[in-house]
Amino acid sequence: MANFSKPASLLTVLFTLFALLQFTVAFQHGSPHHQHYSRHDAEVLDRIDELSQEVRKRQSQAYLAITGVCNTGWNSDGLCNPGSTPAPRLEVRDMARNSDQFNLFLLGMERLQAKDKNDPLSYYGVCSVHGRPFKAYNNLKPINQAGFCPHAATIFAPWHRPFVALMEQALYLAVLEVIADFPSNQQQRLKDAASTLRLPFWDWATKLGNPVIPTMLTDQTVGVTKPQGPVRIPNPLYKYAMGDYPAELGPGPWNSFPESLRRPLGNPTRSNNNEMVARFQTARTSLTNRVFDLFASKASWGDVTSAGIGVRTQSSGGGSDSFESLHDIVHNLIGGETGGTMFYLDRSAFDPIFWLHHCNIDRMVDMYHYISPNTWMSPGNIRFPMAQWNQGEPKNQYSPLKPFTKDRRGTYFTAMDLKDTRVLNYYYPETADRSYQQVIQAINRHYSSGGRTMTKRSDGFGETGQYLGREIKDGDYHTVLHIIADKYALTGSYTIHCFVGKPENNSTAPYPLANSTASYPLANSTASATLPLSTGTAPYSNNTDADYDPSTDYTQYSNYVGSYGVLGASMKGGANSSQPVIIEGYLPLTTCLQGKEAKGEIESLRPEHVEPYLNKHLYYKVVGMDGEIDPDTLPNFHVSVWSRPAKPAPSPDELPDLSAPAKVLHKATAHLPAGKPFTYIPSAVDIPLPDSPEYTQPNSDSTHPKSPSNGVFPYPSMPWEESGYCVNKPTIEYVDPQGNYLYSSMYHAAILNPIALVRPPARPPAMPAMLDDPSAPVVYRTSGDVPYPPPGGPLPVGIAPCQVILRDRITTATIIPFSAPNQVPLTLLAYLCDQLGREIEKGDTYPMVEPLSLDDFGPYWFGVFGAIMLLGEIQDGRALHEMARQGCDWERECLGSFYIKPNYPGRSSHVCNGGFLVTDASRNRGVGRLMGETYLDWAPKLGYTYSVFNLVYETNVASCRIWDALGFKRIGRVKGCGNLKSYPGELVDAIIYGRDLGQDDEFVSEERFDKIRFYLKNGKYPNGADRAEKSRLRSAATHYKLTPGKDDEPDKLWLKGKEVIADPKQQYELAREIHHKQHGGINKTTAAIAETYHWVRIKETVSQVIRNCPVCSEMNKGLSAMRQGQNQARAEGRSSSSFMQSSNTQPPLTPTPPSLFSPSQPPRRSDSPSSQLQLEASQHQGSFAQFPQHNQYDMPVDPALMEGVQTGNSLADLPPSPFLTAQGANSLPQLGHLEQHVDPSLNERAPTAAEEMRRRLNRANQYN
Structure with missing residues (x-):
């Protein structure tokens, strides 16, 4: 930045010399015979004149403070007085x-x-x-x-x-x-x-x-x-x-x-x-x-x-x-x-x-x-x-x-x-x-x-x-x-x-x-380098126009x-x-x-x-x-x-x-002058520096890449070599007309804008009472990449209403973004407020005790950024207002909503948090997963680099599975954090999830495939691509390849020899075709597809195909019959077991920590709401989600028994299970030999049953 030496030191010297002169003159006036200045006095006066001229010169060289109009005037530094307004x-x-x-x-x-x-x-x-x-x-x-x-x-x-x-x-x-x-x-x-x-x-x-x-x-x-x-x-x-x-x-x-x-x-x-x-x-x-x-x-x-x-x-x-x-x-x-x-x-x-x-x-x-x-x-x-x-x-x-x-x-x-x-x-x-x-x-x-x-x-x-x-x-x-x-x-x-x-x-x-x-005459003159000159001598007439x-x-x-x-x-x-x-x-x-x-x-x-x-x-x-x-x-x-x-x-x-x-x-x-085909070749002066950090500031070790024009011109080859260059991110704080703090923005020059100069004497605390406190002031992002979002400000490029397809691969929905609560129709806002209130009253997901009022809900959910998911193809928020005017039934049309906002204030506000809500009528349709994916797509575009979910109660298994599937890491655990309604007398642990929003992991959306295809085909970035996305596209170009299609076929995208399929409908048809060849389970069908094709979440597509497959539905009926036989065996075992007594003679069982197969609690419903996200466990459970739930116990699984069944042995030929015997010794009912309680004809479906048993065992081990 430019340096400027103030003349303060000169004024000090000048003051000293004046004092010295005053003393000298006073001393001389004390002697009547001294009527004239001495030679020394004259030298002092000459020096004072020189210094005075220097001061005046310095003052005359003061720079102009360009402020625009200051309607309250300027201070001595040339800046606007407080109270000036644009x-x-x-x-x-x-x-x-x-x-x-x-x-x-x-x-x-x-x-x-x-x-x-x-x-x-x-x-x-x-x-x-x-x-x-x-x-x-x-x-x-x-x-x-x-x-x-x-x-x-x-x-x-x-x-x-x-x-x-x-x-x-x-x-x-x-x-x-x-x-x-x-x-x-x-x-x-x-x-x-x-x-x-x-x-x-x-x-x-x-x-x-x-x-x-x-x-x-x-x-x-x-x-x-x-x-x-x-x-x-x-x-x-x-x-x-x-x-x-x-x-x-x-x-x-x-x-x-x-x-x-x-x-x-x-x-x-x-x-x-x-x-x-x-x-x-x-x-x-x-x-x-x-x-x-x-x-x-x-x-x-x-x-x-x-x-x-x-x-x-x-x-x-x-x-x-x-x-x-x-x-x-x-x-x-x-x-x-x-x-x-x-x-x-x-x-x-x-x-x-x-x-x-x-x-x-x-x-x-x-x-x-x-x-x-x-x-x-x-x-x-x-x-x-x-x-x-x-x-x-x-x-x-x-x-x-x-x-x-x-x-x-x-x-x-x-x-x-x-x-x-x-x-x-x-x-x-x-x-x-x-x-x-x-x-x-x-x-x-x-x-x-x-x-x-x-x-x-x-x-x-x-x-x-x-x-x-x-x-x-x-x-x-x-x-x-x-x-x-x-x-x-x-x-x-x-x-x-x-x-x-x-x-x-x-x-x-x-x-x-x-x-x-x-229609104008041109004059011939040589007076000034071919410029047109007047041919007449008549003066210009203010009343004459041509x-x-x-x-x-x-x-x-x-x-x-x-x-x-x-x-x-x-x-x-x-x-x-x-x-x-x-x-x-x-x-x-x-x-x-x-x-x-x-x-x-x-x-x-x-x-x-x-x-x-x-x-x-x-x-x-x-x-x-x-x-x-x-x-x-x-x-x-x-x-x-x-x-x-x-x-x-x-x-x-x-x-x-x-x-x-x-x-x-x-x-x-081609037939016109200068109209032949032409390709411009940029000269050295045309080639700009790349738009990347290493060309903005020199490295600490004084090394930096070369400029494209370096060596061509003998002048600064890097921007920072110029005097006055300044990398600055000043902060401005906005206040309302009453002087109350509103929000901050770091890309303005606060020193010039008087709106930011007056702070209220009492300001809301910088840190809310808790990380997600509805009563705390709205916190906006003021760190990370600029620009920073003002209240109700424009949405970044790339964030616009987007269409998604629900789990049935047929139904279309639209996710619409909002940057302020007043952009949402009031009736829709009230409906979402009621849905959140019901979820809070259930007492198992959100930490709040009392539902929010409508006045509190709007700023809490949409104060920074929120989105709503609705059925059908909707263009924008304006269409929602028209739907509200016509009396739309939001319970039927609205599927869910989520928000994105800073998890921390100030210098850490580039770390975000999200809250999710799936409406009661929209469970088990894949709504939550789609909103989670959109969250991961939009959060980086809003300038966030990392996401933290503070409290995900571990009893919400569905949510945990979704966040695990979307690449979140379990970065912490809060012991005994949740005092939930469904677990009276117990304190439930909460998991803290975190995820880097800039990493290039396996989570790739279909939209991303289209961008990769565009980048490979045109050699250019898609419009609106930010720096992080450009980096990901360059990285993807080393792994993906594009081959031209034959005849009218579109170009094909390939990843490691596998064709990339981005169209959800095409994904479903391919999965259905491969599954129908052998009617294998989820893993087998997924593996068969993955040998030839690649897309996001193949297993989920296969899961939906299996649900809709009539042959697999018949097989599932057999599994249900098998489960009924197991329930009968369990009931008989309870009646003959010596340790199962009535509750009035036997003390209750010792409670165990809740888990997937805990005997002290029934399994959680697969559609139970999450503290962050109402997601469906059945989306990741395949056809097993259709099985009936049990009232008190679930069946333990013996690995040796399961392996024996899968190798082709008859259930009747298998020896008694020591694993199940050990389970009986641990306060579980003695079930005895399985063959006594099952139909031998189920041997035909034993491999499928074994596959289900293996998957259940893996899940039990994962979440216990």
């Missing part, structure tokens, strides 16, 4: 509805733009950080002739967050100055309005606003209220007037015109806002589609925020568009090919619309963070020389976001500091609740194709003839024009305009060159699809970059093709129909400052058409899935 950034049209706030915004912008250019918090000073004039800022001097803004890099979005907050902070300070000019009786009202004033955003893609560009951005003057009353002023959102053009900016466009321009024209020099408005109107459908498609891409946050080709191409499973690419085309549409301010990356920040545009980009990437919460900035390299970095330097989420510091000591922000915008005291309406569902609903409301509210005819076409889209249906394909371009191939920017259909109005198709078809003729604008034709922008700079080559800066992005064609399908011009959206159609009807043009450009002359420029299957949204509150791998339709562009 406020929303509003869409500019929404802000305008608050007259006081919008008035202050306009007056604040006017005041800010008028400040001295040398003021670092003036409009000019803040804008200068982005690009020109390439000078120092915040005590950081440039190391290259370039601006500080990173583009085509993964650090693009995090860097812009504090940059925009800096302008927001400067604006607020200017607003406070404005308020001070108003009469005192108005100031409090205005201060209240200013306390929630933030920079507004302009949503250029929403389908709700009309026109796309609100008039307050294009009006040249605007009415405001100043202290003296209503007046009209030049609109500060229309332009920025610099006054005299600063020479430090270098030669500028249009003869260094001293005002910001949009799509400018000459004679006189002026903006063409009319053309800009028209361009955005026709580009809206394309912009809306691109935004929606990005949210539906399911790519990681780091992939969708950068346009740089390297890291994104390698990791995003076929690639995705990016918010940076969207950002670029908005710049180009505003600036225009005639060289407006936004057209040049290094000058663009001076246009006031830049800030509203970047607030919108920040809003979108913040929304994406909530739908992909487990992803953040990806590692990447700096692609071109910058003011603070050299080309090739690697950056990650802990790299300093220079030149932005969070305190006056000079500590730089990192991307990790800024994952939550509230650190900088703002948020967006769509993220106000930090809710995944809230964000999804906002995306569908603003950007989905369904239910558009923009002008739309009944046939689905807009005013210009463009088709406005429909929702994705089953069988649809998503088609895009994929573009690869060199960012700095030309001076300035250039734009690719795409058309599908017949050319209209003599539109240039495909590429007549030299004469631009644009006329616009839409008939000459090719973007107004109905065959226009959209535009893709390549945002360049004033200098060709990108600040002397030694490597080309390659970007990529998409232009969606799907909506256009839907329109062609609606008109009958194309049969469907499938590739076989789309490819030949586009081959005939697709064309595009590239336009730069000098007019239309031949694409073949552009270096590193390539186009292609990609198509991928699209899955429709499963519900109105979800998004479609556009993450499938794409197929290139080569014939669609």
Whole structure:
């Protein structure tokens, strides 16, 4: 972290010297003849002057503490005073509805733009950080002739967050100055309005606003209220007037015109806002589609925020568009090919619309963070020389976001500091609740194709003839024009305009060159490096805006699809970059093709129909400052058409899935310039560091792996080699409005957020009264991998409603996750509360004595994370609310529920605990086992690394068997822990179970098989795979193999020569087929299957097959008859035994510890509830579960007798059993010779009986 030496020592020296001087002067004044200072005094004064200058120099070099708006003011350290609260950034049209706030915004912008250019918090000073004039800022001097803004890099979005907050902070300070000019009786009202004033955003893609560009951005003057009353002023959102053009900016466009321009024209020099408005109107459908498609891409946050080709191409499973690419085309549409301010990356920040545009980009990437919460900035390299970095330097989420510091000591922000915008005291309406569902609903409301509210005819076409889209249906394909371009191939920017259909109005198709078809004149000048200059000398007129003729604008034709922008700079080559800066992005064609399908011009959206159609009807043009450009002359420029299957949204509150791998339709562009097949080979600067811990911090022994670019560039090859690098995980504690502690989160910078600074005087205890105390405060995970879950926050990627099949292999059920109790329908919550209450009242499973109230049950069960299992295929929680509204019978529909939450607080909260409940009506259906498997699947995705079950009473044999089967270890035993109702007078031991959630053991789900298959086939990780899952997939690749299927057969997955079967129905059919060949027992059939096939829990599948087998059912009847004979023998033995007396003459038998075959207790019912899980013992007992239970005794088993029967001996030929005789000596009834009490005809079924006896003996030995 950055070091900063405070001038405190200098002040001490200064104080000492002043004291010495005072003493000297006083002493001299004591002698009247001393009227002048001595030579020594003069030296002291000179030294004081030197020290004073040094102090002033140090103080002037204090760093800016960037906090955003602190509505309670700042302290002496530059940080927010306690009590400051975040406020929303509003869409500019929404802000305008608050007259006081919008008035202050306009007056604040006017005041800010008028400040001295040398003021670092003036409009000019803040804008200068982005690009020109390439000078120092915040005590950081440039190391290259370039601006500080990173583009085509993964650090693009995090860097812009504090940059925009800096302008927001400067604006607020200017607003406070404005308020001070108003009469005192108005100031409090205005201060209240200013306390929630933030920079507004302009949503250029929403389908709700009309026109796309609100008039307050294009009006040249605007009415405001100043202290003296209503007046009209030049609109500060229309332009920025610099006054005299600063020479430090270098030669500028249009003869260094001293005002910001949009799509400018000459004679006189002026903006063409009319053309800009028209361009955005026709580009809206394309912009809306691109935004929606990005949210539906399911790519990681780091992939969708950068346009740089390297890291994104390698990791995003076929690639995705990016918010940076969207950002670029908005710049180009505003600036225009005639060289407006936004057209040049290094000058663009001076246009006031830049800030509203970047607030919108920040809003979108913040929304994406909530739908992909487990992803953040990806590692990447700096692609071109910058003011603070050299080309090739690697950056990650802990790299300093220079030149932005969070305190006056000079500590730089990192991307990790800024994952939550509230650190900088703002948020967006769509993220106000930090809710995944809230964000999804906002995306569908603003950007989905369904239910558009923009002008739309009944046939689905807009005013210009463009088709406005429909929702994705089953069988649809998503088609895009994929573009690869060199960012700095030309001076300035250039734009690719795409058309599908017949050319209209003599539109240039495909590429007549030299004469631009644009409606603007271009000037010929050599004054400043080919930048367009004004041909006239007339001054800029604030009341003059260029006329616009839409008939000459090719973007107004109905065959226009959209535009893709390549945002360049004033200098060709990108600040002397030694490597080309390659970007990529998409232009969606799907909506256009839907329109062609609606008109009958194309049969469907499938590739076989789309490819030949586009081959005939697709064309595009590239336009730069000098007019239309031949694409073949552009270096590193390539186009292609990609198509991928699209899955429709499963519900109105979800998004479609556009993450499938794409197929290139080569014939669609093979005839076009730059349209031949092309494969990009990444350069050294494109190759990022792996996203793994060893590349985040150096090892203690100073060894570390090499960077892919190490040796190529003479600059830092590892992120931590940069000064200011800081791996930090600060903690923030959230409180409610009353100051009560709510929860903690470690990925925020608590020092900046005043919400976290005020702790209540009395805080709930950190450790609950017991490990699972319903009355204790809810504990959230605050250790382990980030992000940490806020209350009711979004669920991580990979946790969504999932369908499972019950034990009968026919019935389908759905497990639905929840992150808060208020997400569960109240009637369903009440039903589950009642079910848990009944279980508590039984007194054998949960340690609680009294049932929970509904108010207590909700936070206890669903406060952190809970799931509910219901019959049928259910899309999401919204469907449950509809079921509740219709009066659903939850007793019939609800099968069970479980929760996952930290087992310990604080530093150990990454260790989780679970509670399980199977409803009374759902026993013996395999519900518990399925919930247990889902628990093991979801817990790691929630950030937990280990699971502990604190109290599993050993009398719940079914639960113990399940946890043993799922890989849990018995890590402890609590003697005499349970005082249970069914065991009066006894204290039952409890087992403590533990399991590593990251281990790659034999527990593999069917879903995991599909992921392994995907990884082997595509060589890429599935979307949403976290670090642990990626590691498991790499490990699995060394054991599993994939072979292509024949003809139309799917590919086959193999493990050690055995075919892996993932489909449960196919598993059941294979097991049934093999079992019917010999009707063997469970072990024999399982062994036969395992010779050829592999899947999870083969034995359980076989168990179900045997239960449903009619032949085996007849055999079981014989076993039942045999058991009846044994019961008769036992009864006769009791009647003839001398030691069995009536209870009034014989003391009762000495109790023995409860076990599977304890004579002092009847065996536990196989469906008895577990303290953690209501699981069925019969699932693991095969057909023996059908045998009747005995009232008092169970039959001991003689191993020698069992072996004799299995070798084929007749029961009558076997000698008396000394084992059974010994059992009789131990207070068991003397049963005598078995042959006296059984039917000799049972010899035919003796082997099967022996198998059952052997299994029972093994189980008895296991649990005794």
